[in-house]
Amino acid sequence: xxxxxxxxxxxxxxxxxxxxxxxxxxxxxxxxxxxxxxxxxxxxxxxxxxxxxxxxxxxxxxxxxxxxxxxxxxxxxxxxxxxxxxxxxxxxxxxxxxxxxxxxxxxxxxxxxxxxxxxxxxxxxxxxxxxxxxxxxxxxxxxxxxxxxxxxxx
Numbered sequence: 716x717x718x719x720x721x722x723x724x725x726x727x728x729x730x731x732x733x734x735x736x737x738x739x740x741x742x743x744x745x746x747x748x749x750x751x752x753x754x755x756x757x758x759x760x761x762x763x764x765x766x767x768x769x770x771x772x773x774x775x776x777x778x779x780x781x782x783x784x785x786x787x788x789x790x791x792x793x794x795x796x797x798x799x800x801x802x803x804x805x806x807x808x809x810x811x812x813x814x815x816x817x818x819x820x821x822x823x824x825x826x827x828x829x830x831x832x833x834x835x836x837x838x839x840x841x842x843x844x845x846x847x848x849x850x851x852x853x854x855x856x857x858x859x860x861x862x863x864x865x866x867x868x869x
Contacts, residue, residue: 748791748802749776754816756856762802763851770821770845771855772838805848811860812844813852821845 750760751768752775760777768776781793781800793800817823822835822843829835835843839857852860 748779750779751776754856755854757854761851761854762800763847767845767847767851770818770847771816772818774818803848803850805850809848809850810846811849811852813847813849813855814844814859814861815839815841816852816855816858817843817845 747765748762749765749768751763751771752760753773754768754771755761762779765776768774779793779800779802781795783794785792785794787804789804791802791804793802812823816839817835819836819838820833822829822840823832823845825831826835826840826842826844828842844861849860852858
């Protein structure tokens with residue numbers, strides 16, 4: 716009985732170890748950064764946090780892969796063979812209310828016709844907004860922004 720339990724425990728430990736190694740050894744993407752396609756003025760993907768991309772109407776997140784990611788106080792930097800990619804880090808003061816770009820149910824606060832965030836049921840409703848960095852807002856088709864506003868959700 717003891718021998719059988721030991722074999723099961725060893726097998727289980729081996730499976731867990733292999734699972735962890737396979738997950739950590741191969742992935743060269745950073746889980747919180749993506750190239751967000753389908754949203755920009757010029758039809759080029761915009762590099763941004765995954766959470767921001769998911770709030771945008773028409774989003775198509777694409778993983779950013781890299782051999783080595785560096786996380787600095789101002790940017791995420793990818794240093795790959797022969798190339799370098801920098802994705803800025805944004806601070807609270809960089810965020811604006813960006814109107815007309817929210818995906819359905821992803822607006823941050825109420826509108827003229829709704830009382831709370833997440834209540835808009837159509838993409839790109841003109842008075843629905845999400846709080847995103849101004850630099851990203853300016854690149855998104857159909858966007859308008861309101862600068863220097865409080866960005867906390869209601």
